[in-house]
Amino acid sequence: MSGPGAAWHLSVDAGTCIGSGMCAGIAPALFTLVDGVSVASPAPVAPDPAAVDAAESCPVEAIAVRDAADGHLVAPEP
Numbered sequence: 252m253s254g255p256g257a258a259w260h261l262s263v264d265a266g267t268c269i270g271s272g273m274c275a276g277i278a279p280a281l282f283t284l285v286d287g288v289s290v291a292s293p294a295p296v297a298p299d300p301a302a303v304d305a306a307e308s309c310p311v312e313a314i315a316v317r318d319a320a321d322g323h324l325v326a327p328e329p
């Protein structure tokens with residue numbers, strides 16, 4: 252599979268993250284707290300509803316979930 256939507260790229264804006272831990276609680280396989288800041292899985296991941304939940308739940312919208320192929324923003328919704 253290599254079409255759009257086949258993989259997602261996760262990112263956390265370290266300057267915005269307040270270390271609430273919400274994302275790591277929702278999607279522990281995808282986000283890890285390191286020194287009080289969330290770090291997203293560096294490799295593209297298979298589309299996972301937990302990633303969307305985490306992005307939507309982040310209180311400061313520090314998380315971006317993008318289509319790895321074209322960069323289209325998957326979550327959070329604007």
Ligand code: SF4
Binds near residue numbers: 274275289
């Ligand atoms: S939910 Fe948002 S603010 Fe909380 S740790 Fe994750 S990225 Fe940081």
